[in-house]
Amino acid sequence: MSVNAISEQTPMIEVNNVWKQYDDNVVLEGLNVTVNEGEFVTLVGTSGCGKSTFLNMLLGTVQPSKGEILLNGQTIPSEPGPDRGIVFQQYSVFPHMTVLENVMATKGFQRKGMSGYLFGQNRSQARKDAQQILDQVGLNHALNKYPHELSGGMKQRLAIAQALLGRPRILLLDEPFGALDPGIRADMHELVLNLWKELKLTVFMVTHDLKEGFYLGTRLWVFDKLRHDPQAPHLYGAGITYDLPVGKMDQSIYQQIDDNLRPLPEHVA
Amino acid sequence: MKKLINQKPNKTLKLFLVLLPFVLLIILYMASSEARLEINPNDKLLPSFSQIADGITRMAFEPSKRSGEYLFWQDTASSLSRLGMGVLIAAVLGLIVGMVTGALPLFSAWMSPLLTVISLIPPLAVLPVLFIVFGLGELSKVVLIAIGITPFIARDIQRRTQEIPAEQIVKAQTLGANTSQIMIRVLLPQVMPKLIDAVRLSLGAGWLFLIAAEAVASTDGLGYRIFLVRRYMAMDVILPYVAWITFLAFFIDVALRQLNQKLFPWHAQGGKS
Structure with a gap:
């Protein structure tokens, strides 16, 4: 809790002693953190260290084995919902809809109804909103293309636009740029940072790339095992070994943390 | 010389290779037919092409002496309407059952094992039951086709529904x-082209059940006619009927494939998100 002493506001997310295990295999152990509204948290760590598991708990597709996660003081819903948007590394958009339809679908899903199709005035309003957000992410030239005609970066822009039109308060990003070229990745970083500031989102981003973790966001979590038993490595789960405020720090501290963590990328798979 | 596995025919050679077996078969038939007719001009087993043409004219372009109808076309219409009805019912049922079991674990839990057992019942073995329950009219034939191919379509659609990445459903x-919005807006459109593919694959079985049902109890239809004229060894009618059924099957298959490409361009181009 002391990490967030800087701000007086009540935390948006409270993680209380969360464990996750599959049979004997402990993935996460004893997680205790709080996150305030508007933070941009990046989660790094080795493969299989539980960072994606934690993200899925926030998403609602995975439930903790022990402990609880509170969202605004309430237990976080155990299924995905419109308050938490998600962008996956792939399969995030609907292949049978054009770019415009993909984004308009968000508006259709928000109206209560059987089919999620829009008609008449709702439809033209949704089209307007969709075009506006596609403008914002730079996809206005590809409105009538199908996802398979888009490049990897454009697909992720589309996935982000789709998620944001749902006006989520939390945006979850599961290695969203892992498959992209470095140049395009930089563009995407800028896009995400701009949207985060503009829409005052709370963002959780899982990444393999430690640099990305440092460059983006206000807070960096490193997931790793706290204890090691060489005979039975599955008996101990991972926890958050570093919880660092980043972004606003000056260059020397940045360098110091960077040096501290330097060995990490070598055992990243 | 390239290895055999790397050798591909060019365009001309390919066309030649496509036509070659058909031409050879026709030549073989003509030669055999001629040889038999030479020995016995009244031989019925391998009629000449002119005899077959006579057979076709008699069935398709001259009204029947007994009923005044053009039998060939009437048979075609009856058979196609039975097949169409049966396949349509099977497609609708298969789509609903497949999607429900593929998308909703709570329904899959009791429907999937049931579906597996039902799909193992040989449809022809229950044909007598259908005749008893639904009578000898159109209904029992349509039901046989529907019963015969619904389980296949349902299981195929179930698998296709499960293949859709879970990420899309979470998203x-x-x-x-x-x-219901996920099922109608996300799953259904992606399963529709697979449904057409499943129907294409099940049409062979559909024809089988149709002809079997018509052979056993009917008053018209392509299968009925073939089995009727068998009594007179009328190969000059049987052979063109078989060729016509083959052509219809081929034509329906091509039409469905083109319909698929037209209706779902994203699928034809390999859209996978």
Whole structure:
């Protein structure tokens, strides 16, 4: 809790002693953190260290084995919902809809109804909103293309636009740029940072790339095992070994943390 | 010389290779037919092409002496309407059952094992039951086709529904979608082209059940006619009927494939998100 002493506001997310295990295999152990509204948290760590598991708990597709996660003081819903948007590394958009339809679908899903199709005035309003957000992410030239005609970066822009039109308060990003070229990745970083500031989102981003973790966001979590038993490595789960405020720090501290963590990328798979 | 596995025919050679077996078969038939007719001009087993043409004219272009109808066309219409009805019912049922079991674990739990057992019942073995329950009219034939291919379509659609990445279903929920919206807006459109493919694959079995049902109890239809004229060894009618059924099957298959490409361009181009 002391990490967030800087701000007086009540935390948006409270993680209380969360464990996750599959049979004997402990993935996460004893997680205790709080996150305030508007933070941009990046989660790094080795493969299989539980960072994606934690993200899925926030998403609602995975439930903790022990402990609880509170969202605004309430237990976080155990299924995905419109308050938490998600962008996956792939399969995030609907292949049978054009770019415009993909984004308009968000508006259709928000109206209560059987089919999620829009008609008449709702439809033209949704089209307007969709075009506006596609403008914002730079996809206005590809409105009538199908996802398979888009490049990897454009697909992720589309996935982000789709998620944001749902006006989520939390945006979850599961290695969203892992498959992209470095140049395009930089563009995407800028896009995400701009949207985060503009829409005052709370963002959780899982990444393999430690640099990305440092460059983006206000807070960096490193997931790793706290204890090691060489005979039975599955008996101990991972926890958050570093919880660092980043972004606003000056260059020397940045360098110091960077040096501290330097060995990490070598055992990243 | 390249290895055999790397050798591909060019365009001309390919066309030649496509036509070659058909031409050889026709030549073989003509030669055999001629040889037999030379020995016995009244031989019925391998009629000449002119005899077959006579047979076709008699069935298709001259009204029947008994009923005044053009039998060939009437048979075609009856058979196609039975097949169409049966396949349509099977497609609708298969789509609903397949999607429900593929998308909703609570329904899959009791429907999937049931479906597996039902799909193992040989449809022809229950044909007598259908005749007893539904009578000898159109209904029992349509039901046989529907019963015969619904389990196949349902299981195929179930698998196709499960193949759709879970990420899409999670994503739709984070956009606010409820269960029926996900099924109608996300799953159904992606399963539709697979449904047409499943129908194409099941049409062979559909024809089988149609002809079997017509052979056993009917008053018209392509299968009925073939089995009727068998009594007179009328190969000059049987052979063109078989060729016509083959052509219809081929034509329906091509038409469905083109319909698929037209209706679902994203699928034809390999859209996988």
